[in-house]
Each structure stands twice: as C-alpha cells, then as structure tokens.
Amino acid sequence: MSLPLAWSPAVPRGERSDAVARRAAVEPVLALQGIGLRFGGLQVLEGVDLAVQPGEIHALIGPNGAGKSSLLNIISGLYRPSAGRVQLGGQRFRRVPTARLARLGVARSFQNLALFPGLDLRANIALGRVAAERAGLFAQWLGLARARREAAEARQLTEALIQQLGLAEVADRPVATLPYGLKKRVELARALIARPRLLLLDEPLAGVPAEEKPALAALIREARAREGFGVLLIEHDLAWVLALADRLTVLDRGRVIASGAPEAVRQDPAVVAAYLGGGPA
Numbered sequence: 364m365s366l367p368l369a370w371s372p373a374v375p376r377g378e379r380s381d382a383v384a385r386r387a388a389v390e391p392v393l394a395l396q397g398i399g400l401r402f403g404g405l406q407v408l409e410g411v412d413l414a415v416q417p418g419e420i421h422a423l424i425g426p427n428g429a430g431k432s433s434l435l436n437i438i439s440g441l442y443r444p445s446a447g448r449v450q451l452g453g454q455r456f457r458r459v460p461t462a463r464l465a466r467l468g469v470a471r472s473f474q475n476l477a478l479f480p481g482l483d484l485r486a487n488i489a490l491g492r493v494a495a496e497r498a499g500l501f502a503q504w505l506g507l508a509r510a511r512r513e514a515a516e517a518r519q520l521t522e523a524l525i526q527q528l529g530l531a532e533v534a535d536r537p538v539a540t541l542p543y544g545l546k547k548r549v550e551l552a553r554a555l556i557a558r559p560r561l562l563l564l565d566e567p568l569a570g571v572p573a574e575e576k577p578a579l580a581a582l583i584r585e586a587r588a589r590e591g592f593g594v595l596l597i598e599h600d601l602a603w604v605l606a607l608a609d610r611l612t613v614l615d616r617g618r619v620i621a622s623g624a625p626e627a628v629r630q631d632p633a634v635v636a637a638y639l640g641g642g643p644a
C-alpha cells in the first residue's frame with residue numbers, strides 16, 4: 364500500500380550541474396541533531412535529526428500539528444529548541460541568531476507573503492539583497508568602492524532574476540497589483556537574490572492557481588540546479604511534494620517517522636498509517 368496520490372505532471376527534474384556535484388562533496392548546508400521543543404507541558408518536537416545536502420530539495424511533510432512549522436522556526440531562530448543543536452554555515456547553535464541568518468547563508472520565504480505592496484517588483488527583489496550585503500550603510504553613504512561594487516552587483520542580480528523568473532513584463536508594477544502567483548515568484552526572487560546556501564520555503568505553492576504550479580515548481584528546480592543551494596520546504600500539496608523533492612522527512616507528533624527518497628517514503632507503512640489515521644495534511 365502506498366499514499367493514495369497520483370504522481371504530479373512532470374516537472375523537469377534536470378541534471379544536477381557540475382557546480383552542484385562539486386558542492387555535494389562538502390558538508391551539509393543544514394544539520395539538525397536531536398532537536399526537541401517543549402511548550403509548557405506540550406512536547407512539540409523530540410529527537411529530530413535531519414540533514415540537507417547542497418543541491419538537494421528536501422521536503423518536510425506530516426499531518427497537521429506534526430511540528431513542521433515549529434522546526435522551520437527553530438532553523439530560522441524564531442524558536443529556541445529545548446534540546447539539540449542546529450548546524451548552519453559550519454557552525455553549531457542551540458539558538459540560531461536570527462540577525463545573522465543571511466550571513467550564515469540562509470534565506471526564507473513565508474507562508475503569508477511578506478512583500479512591500481506599494482513598492483514595485485524590482486525594489487521588492489532588491490531589498491532581499493540588503494541583509495546579505497557586506498559593506499555597511501556608512502560605507503554606502505561614503506560611496507566607498509566596495510559599497511559601489513555591491514550596489515552594481517545587486518542591480519545585476521535583480522535584473523537576472525527578473526528575467527529568469529519570467530517577471531520582465533511586470534517589473535515596474537507595484538507588487539499590490541500583481542496576481543498571487545506572480546507575487547509568489549517575487550518572493551522567491553527576493554529570497555534568491557541573497558544567493559543562499561540554504562533556502563527555506565514555507566508552502567511555496569500554497570494559493571497558487573493549479574495551472575501555474577508546474578511553472579513555479581520548475582523555476583525552483585532550475586534555480587537550485589543553477590546555484591547549487593539546498594532547499595528545505597514545507598508543502599501540503601503532496602502530489603507536488605513528490606514531484607519536487609529529492610528527499611522527504613516525515614514528522615508525526617513531533618518525531619521523524621520516515622526519511623528517504625520520495626517513492627520509498629510514499630510506501631512506508633508508518634507514513635501511510637500516519638496520514639490515513641490523521642487525514643491528509
């Protein structure tokens with residue numbers, strides 16, 4: 364028996380680029396060791412181990428209330444785990460320093476869009492670069508060489524992403540006037556402009572019209588192949604998870620009940636039982 368799901372329409376899975384293969388030889392972009400989380404008497408997570416390799420799209424799935432968002436909040440420093448360590452950018456943390464996330468190579472998109480509706484799309488994307496800039500505001504004000512170089516690079520990257528994500532025709536429009544599917548692309552572009560090593564995506568396809576999902580999923584895969592970053596995503600649309608992810612980790616009531624390639628996980632009896640018992644996530 365396997366999860367009652369049809370495989371999604373083909374997303375080009377693509378060959379992993381040489382750059383991705385080279386980076387795959389190095390350490391994981393994210394490693395969680397023995398993560399536990401308690402809220403009062405509620406044990407939300409317990410003994411969670413998980414690693415994301417460079418160039419890997421890793422999906423975190425599980426029934427409602429399994430602890431997926433809490434785990435993402437721990438990785439981005441919003442929650443402090445009650446046990447375990449998070450390894451990011453070669454460093455191990457009990458609590459990840461949120462203010463240093465960009466410097467640690469992490470970018471995150473949110474379930475509810477966090478865009479500036481009055482600003483045009485180009486400005487929204489460029490803002491994603493600010494946290495990753497090395498030259499401080501003072502250097503920018505002084506017009507120092509490094510700051511000028513970074514500003515030029517940010518403009519180039521913005522334009523490249525606008526092209527790559529198919530946003531050229533709407534680049535000058537205020538984000539508020541864009542349909543939801545395009546707003547999701549802007550949010551993806553804003554995360555990508557920081558050139559992350561780890562991209563955290565919270566329900567990247569939620570609310571996107573069905574006919575636009577294949578294109579958005581393909582854009583995520585293409586960006587990953589081009590840049591070689593690792594992705595950890597939460598997505599409730601399981602058909603798309605199976606099409607997008609290279610690897611799945613399944614949480615149920617705060618514990619990892621399965622981890623592996625999508626086809627193997629899909630047939631795992633514990634996973635089937637968790638979903639059938641609790642209803643699809």
Ligand SMILES: Nc1ncnc2c1ncn2[C@@H]1O[C@H](COP(=O)(O)OP(=O)(O)OP(=O)(O)O)[C@@H](O)[C@H]1O
Pocket residue numbers: 402405407425426427428429430431432433434644
């Ligand atoms: N800040 C908090 N305070 C208290 N309890 C919390 C907090 N955040 C999460 N929880 C609890 O932790 C458990 C896991 O919630 P979480 O949102 O992480 O699950 P999830 O797998 O993301 O669920 P869903 O798929 O429904 O979004 C739930 O019982 C939730 O009520």
